[in-house]
Amino acid sequence: MRGGYFMSIIFNEKNQTITLNTKNSTYQMKINEHKFLVHTYYGNRISQMDMAYLHIDHDRACSGQPDEVFPGRIVSFNTFPQEFTSCGIGDFRINSIALRNEDGSNGADFRYVSHEIKDGKYSIPNLPAVYDNGGEAQTLIVTIQDPITNLKVELYYGVFEENDVICRSARIINEGKGMVQLQKASSMSLDLEYGNWDMIHFHGRHALERQVEREPLSHSIKTVGSTRGTSSHQQNPFVIICDHKANEDYGNCYGFMFVYSGGFKAEAEVDQMNSTRFVMGIQDEGFTWDLNEGEVFETPEVIMAYSNCGLTNLSHQYHHIIRHNVCRGKYKTSRRPILINNWEATYFDFDDRKLVSIAKEAKDLGVELLVLDDGWFGVRDSDNSGLGDWFVNENKIKCGLSNLVKEINEIGLKFGIWIEPEMVNEDSELYKKHPDWAYKMPGRVATRTRNQYVLDMSREDVREYLYTMISKILRENNIEYVKWDMNRSLSDLYSGILPASRQGEVAHRYVLGLYDLMDKLTSEFPHVLFEGCSGGGARFDAGILYYSPQIWCSDDTDPIHRLSIQYGTSFGYPVCTMGAHVSASPNHQTGRSTPIHTRATVAMSGTFGYELDPEQLSQRDKEEIRDQIVQFKKYYHVIQDGKYYRLTDIHENWYESWQIVSADQSESVFNLVVTNVMPNQPCINIKLKGLDPEGIYEIDQKTMPEWPGKFGIFGAEAIDRYCGEKEVFTGSALMNGGYTFPWIMGDYPTIQIHFQKIK
Numbered sequence: 001m002r003g004g005y006f007m008s009i010i011f012n013e014k015n016q017t018i019t020l021n022t023k024n025s026t027y028q029m030k031i032n033e034h035k036f037l038v039h040t041y042y043g044n045r046i047s048q049m050d051m052a053y054l055h056i057d058h059d060r061a062c063s064g065q066p067d068e069v070f071p072g073r074i075v076s077f078n079t080f081p082q083e084f085t086s087c088g089i090g091d092f093r094i095n096s097i098a099l100r101n102e103d104g105s106n107g108a109d110f111r112y113v114s115h116e117i118k119d120g121k122y123s124i125p126n127l128p129a130v131y132d133n134g135g136e137a138q139t140l141i142v143t144i145q146d147p148i149t150n151l152k153v154e155l156y157y158g159v160f161e162e163n164d165v166i167c168r169s170a171r172i173i174n175e176g177k178g179m180v181q182l183q184k185a186s187s188m189s190l191d192l193e194y195g196n197w198d199m200i201h202f203h204g205r206h207a208l209e210r211q212v213e214r215e216p217l218s219h220s221i222k223t224v225g226s227t228r229g230t231s232s233h234q235q236n237p238f239v240i241i242c243d244h245k246a247n248e249d250y251g252n253c254y255g256f257m258f259v260y261s262g263g264f265k266a267e268a269e270v271d272q273m274n275s276t277r278f279v280m281g282i283q284d285e286g287f288t289w290d291l292n293e294g295e296v297f298e299t300p301e302v303i304m305a306y307s308n309c310g311l312t313n314l315s316h317q318y319h320h321i322i323r324h325n326v327c328r329g330k331y332k333t334s335r336r337p338i339l340i341n342n343w344e345a346t347y348f349d350f351d352d353r354k355l356v357s358i359a360k361e362a363k364d365l366g367v368e369l370l371v372l373d374d375g376w377f378g379v380r381d382s383d384n385s386g387l388g389d390w391f392v393n394e395n396k397i398k399c400g401l402s403n404l405v406k407e408i409n410e411i412g413l414k415f416g417i418w419i420e421p422e423m424v425n426e427d428s429e430l431y432k433k434h435p436d437w438a439y440k441m442p443g444r445v446a447t448r449t450r451n452q453y454v455l456d457m458s459r460e461d462v463r464e465y466l467y468t469m470i471s472k473i474l475r476e477n478n479i480e481y482v483k484w485d486m487n488r489s490l491s492d493l494y495s496g497i498l499p500a501s502r503q504g505e506v507a508h509r510y511v512l513g514l515y516d517l518m519d520k521l522t523s524e525f526p527h528v529l530f531e532g533c534s535g536g537g538a539r540f541d542a543g544i545l546y547y548s549p550q551i552w553c554s555d556d557t558d559p560i561h562r563l564s565i566q567y568g569t570s571f572g573y574p575v576c577t578m579g580a581h582v583s584a585s586p587n588h589q590t591g592r593s594t595p596i597h598t599r600a601t602v603a604m605s606g607t608f609g610y611e612l613d614p615e616q617l618s619q620r621d622k623e624e625i626r627d628q629i630v631q632f633k634k635y636y637h638v639i640q641d642g643k644y645y646r647l648t649d650i651h652e653n654w655y656e657s658w659q660i661v662s663a664d665q666s667e668s669v670f671n672l673v674v675t676n677v678m679p680n681q682p683c684i685n686i687k688l689k690g691l692d693p694e695g696i697y698e699i700d701q702k703t704m705p706e707w708p709g710k711f712g713i714f715g716a717e718a719i720d721r722y723c724g725e726k727e728v729f730t731g732s733a734l735m736n737g738g739y740t741f742p743w744i745m746g747d748y749p750t751i752q753i754h755f756q757k758i759k
């Protein structure tokens, strides 16, 4: 260790290797005799060794050679593992970069120039990035350059030793003469020369995001990505590559998470020699970027993590880095208020009096914050009008926003508000004044989604307008929470302020503009809890989490669907980032009825809140809600800061269970939801994880639905006994023998158990 910093990055002069060590992983590159930057190893931690011996050069037919090896025929760009690929000169695998030089040629041949090792973690101008809290990371910058055009790439590696995480991004600098047009600018590439791999990715659609899909990589290119200008409902910018046999507790797993909220592309190719190349970066379909002399293009970063013991550990690495090194601000650590949101309670049909009565009822239940969702501004009685007009609708909020906020505060609740800054409706004052602020292609009517257009966020005047309007609302009112929504994918991308030749830059400039506005607002109002949202979870990514520590997970609040949405999300993102609410039953998205106990158990493994009309609740539900809030507050630190374990795979069972264990292993909250109850049901046995094997754990709280005895008599005696006993176990018994549940009946019954270590 040196001055608080570990020596995670080691340059071996003799071997010309640069080794990046984390607690359990080693990543290595080597500068070879031709100044190629060769990738030599990424995997389990090893002691000092030049790993270049793993690669053997051979003459492979139709794989060409660089000039300096002539007449040798065994060194080829097409076969050696690289840190960041060249292009146009004979590597026929997927490339990290594609470009057109001033003379029309498309070649770049990057050779090592220099490197530098620094303490701390690099940051990226104008883009979100993982940060170092002090003494946690070291940075390696390796410079490679094309000797003909002088195009330079600085490869950044941020090494978090304790957390087994390495962040990567690339800075492309035009040091040559004339313009270089970038056509693809990835953040990283990784060659895994040996091994057979599966890819796990997270696909979905509106109201069913981040569903887990896993398939073996084969001799082809497997691509997941988004061309929607947002990270998207359809694919999440997080991909895992793992051994075929890897499971929660076993196997080599590599994670790649893109810290970016726009279109992305993740590609994996298994080549002719069975080696796998993985490339991740900004979506290149439609992308160009004119890099003039002296200009720099910064790529967003990828968080890479390696686990030698399965997927749970990989998830823990991501949970830790997101919680501690991506999320920022007051609510990174302090408890977030339990909220009630009026969207599913009223949709657009509300006025200030209705909001006040919701607040009063909610206060009585123990809720701490009222969120006024869509419909409070402009002329917004449906989703066909009003977006862009960020002034209060006094037909609904008759007393004015300031008075409403005061009244809600006097009731004892904090006040939160919904905005969708990036959009405009045709039917709005803003659009009448500035039709040119929305994207549309010359001569065409732009495609509408939800009857709205997208504002050109790359324009400073657009951002200035939004900043002025939104900051005024936040300055003039005691608003302590903002839900920042974005309800469509980007199309018709054409910016009035860019020349024809630069229209390929619009999608990325949109994201840069968005980050600029988010940065300004979140820095000016650090006390405000921001929640990201995009038609539910279409922009659930680490880029947004840099500005808002939580994101609305999905518009689907049905707890049974939420199980698979939150299950998929948990692979990359911690519980404290997942917006989750208890909504009404029957559910508005599916019509399914579920007990309030089940809805709360699922929402508690998220940020927790309510999204229903409390005036419609039965006395019994109200009593239960009061208990839920007390319980959630009691378990808050375990749920939000603890280690999360997926105990069952929802796709394989008729029940789903998961568990969260406090960092010191002294407590654990366990959850079981039976998704398909059966007659004469077998007992469910689940092996717990993450406990202290030598510890003695007592069940000090067990919440479960009331036994629906009237439906049958078979299980009643067993249940009575189950409920009556005070149980004590050793950690090793719970983790090896497991815990057994009696036959439980009812609609989607749930059991939540709190284990307290007593010795």
Ligand code: GLA
Binding pocket: 343, 373, 374, 383, 418, 485, 487, 533, 534, 535, 536, 552, 554, 555
């Ligand atoms: C999106 C959000 C919802 C709600 C509506 C309002 O769909 O995901 O939670 O805010 O917009 O229009």
